[in-house]
Amino acid sequence: MIASRAWAGRRYAVLGLARSGRATAAALLAAGARVTAWDESENARTALAQQDALDLADPAAVDLTGYDAVLVSPGVPINRHPIAGHARAAGVPVIGDIELFAEARAELPPHRVVGITGTNGKSTTTALVHHILESAGVPSALGGNIGLPILEQQPLPKGGVYVLELSSYQIDLTRSLACDVAVLLNITPDHLDRYAGFDAYAAAKARLFAMQRPGQAAVIGIATEASATVARDVARSGRAEDVTKIAPGVCMDQSRWPALQGPHNAQNALAAIAACEALGIGRAVVDGGLASFTGLPHRMQRLGEVAGVAYVNDSKATNPESTAPALLAFPRIHWIVGGQPKGDDLNACRPGFSNVVRAYTIGEAAAMFETLLMPDMPVERCDTLARAVERAHAEARPGDTVLLSPACASFDQFADYAARGDAFAAAMGALR
Known part of the structure; x- marks a missing residue:
C-alpha cells in the first residue's frame, strides 16, 4: 500500500467505494487520517463499516467545514453531482486517488512516473510500456484506469517506474501529478455527457502536460486534430524540445508483434517506444518487449x-x-x-x-x-x-x-x- 505521513491527523471524505474508493479509504486510514466514506451500495458500505477512524455518512449531506479534501471515484459525475457545489461552498478541494499518489511521491524511494491518456488505446499502451520495463529488469507497477488502484500497490524500490493509465476523469481530479513522461495518444469525441463540449473534454486531456515541468518528456500522437493542437500548444509554451510527435500513417513491420496488429496498434507501439526511450531503455530491449507482448483481454x-x-x-x-x-x-x-x-x-x-x-x-x-x-x-x-x-x-x-x-x-x-x-x-x- 502507498500512503503518506502527511495525511495523519487530517480529515477526508471519500465518495464512491468501488475498488479505487476502497483503496483510497484504506490508504488514508493506514496513514492515520480520519475518514468519512459513502457509497450508494449498502454492500460497499458494509465492507468498510468496522474500521476505526471511519464514519459512514454521505459527504454531500454533512458539514464539510474543516475537511482537508473530498476524494471522489472517477465514476462520480462531478459536473452534475451535488458534492461539487457542496464542497466548493465549504472551500474544500475535490480530488481523486491519483492526486493522493502525487502527494505521497515525496516519501517514496526515488522513482519516475509515466502517465498515459487518450480516447482510445491507452490500456494497451500502458500495459505495453509496463511489459517492456519488466523485460528490461526495471521495477514497475501498473495503476489507474487500467483497473489497478495505484494506492493499493506496494511502493517500488529505488529506480522504479509507476505506469499510470489516466482517464480524463482522473486528470480532472488531479492537480500536481508531474509525470516524467506524459503520453497522449489521440482525442476523439467521447464522454461528452461529463463535459460542456468537445473542447472541454480535450482541455481535460491537455492538463496532463500543464502539470509537467520543463524537461519532462511529452509524447503526443498527432493523428487527430485535437491532439495535434495539444502538441503545438505544449511546444509553443517553451517546451518544444520536450515534445515527441507520433505521426499517423507511419509504415512499420508489425509481423514480429503478433499482439500488436493494425494501424492503431502501430501508433500505440510508437508511443510506447518513445516513452521507453525517454526512460533510457535500449532499443534492443524495446524490440524484444514488443515481440513478446501478449496483449490485453478483449483488446484485439x-x-x-x-x-x-x-x-x-x-x-x-x-x-x-x-x-x-x-x-x-x-x-x-x-x-x-x-x-x-x-x-x-x-x-x-x-x-x-x-x-x-x-x-x-x-x-x-x-x-x-x-x-x-x-x-x-x-x-x-x-x-x-x-x-x-x-x-x-x-x-x-x-x-x-x-x-x-x-x-x-x-x-x-x-x-x-x-x-x-x-x-x-x-x-x-x-x-x-
Whole structure:
C-alpha cells in the first residue's frame, strides 16, 4: 500500500467505494487520517463499516467545514453531482486517488512516473510500456484506469517506474501529478455527457502536460486534430524540445508483434517506444518487449484458430472510432458488430469496409446496423452473439478472421464488455 505521513491527523471524505474508493479509504486510514466514506451500495458500505477512524455518512449531506479534501471515484459525475457545489461552498478541494499518489511521491524511494491518456488505446499502451520495463529488469507497477488502484500497490524500490493509465476523469481530479513522461495518444469525441463540449473534454486531456515541468518528456500522437493542437500548444509554451510527435500513417513491420496488429496498434507501439526511450531503455530491449507482448483481454486479443480461421476478441471496442482500426488490421474479416449503440452511424468504420467479407449484426443495434451496412457488404442479422459465431464459422474459410469488434456498448445483453468477450471466447471454444 502507498500512503503518506502527511495525511495523519487530517480529515477526508471519500465518495464512491468501488475498488479505487476502497483503496483510497484504506490508504488514508493506514496513514492515520480520519475518514468519512459513502457509497450508494449498502454492500460497499458494509465492507468498510468496522474500521476505526471511519464514519459512514454521505459527504454531500454533512458539514464539510474543516475537511482537508473530498476524494471522489472517477465514476462520480462531478459536473452534475451535488458534492461539487457542496464542497466548493465549504472551500474544500475535490480530488481523486491519483492526486493522493502525487502527494505521497515525496516519501517514496526515488522513482519516475509515466502517465498515459487518450480516447482510445491507452490500456494497451500502458500495459505495453509496463511489459517492456519488466523485460528490461526495471521495477514497475501498473495503476489507474487500467483497473489497478495505484494506492493499493506496494511502493517500488529505488529506480522504479509507476505506469499510470489516466482517464480524463482522473486528470480532472488531479492537480500536481508531474509525470516524467506524459503520453497522449489521440482525442476523439467521447464522454461528452461529463463535459460542456468537445473542447472541454480535450482541455481535460491537455492538463496532463500543464502539470509537467520543463524537461519532462511529452509524447503526443498527432493523428487527430485535437491532439495535434495539444502538441503545438505544449511546444509553443517553451517546451518544444520536450515534445515527441507520433505521426499517423507511419509504415512499420508489425509481423514480429503478433499482439500488436493494425494501424492503431502501430501508433500505440510508437508511443510506447518513445516513452521507453525517454526512460533510457535500449532499443534492443524495446524490440524484444514488443515481440513478446501478449496483449490485453478483449483488446484485439487473438484467441486462436478453428479450422484455419483466426478468432479475435475486440469486445473493448465500444464505439465506431475504436472499431475502425480493427477493420484495417486483417484482409478478410467476418465482422460481428452491434450491441447498445452510441450513435446512429458507422461512418468512422468505413475505411475498413473493403476488408469485410460479411457482417453479422447483434443486439439492440442489429436491425439498424443491418440497414446501414447492406449497401456495402453482405450482412446477416443474427441478434445474438452465439448465433453470429455459428454463422461466421459456417461462412469463413481458412485464412479468414472472425472479428468481434462491436462498435457498441454491451449493456443490452451483457453485464459489461468483458462478459461479452468471454461469451465470444466460449462460443468459439464450443466450435472445436
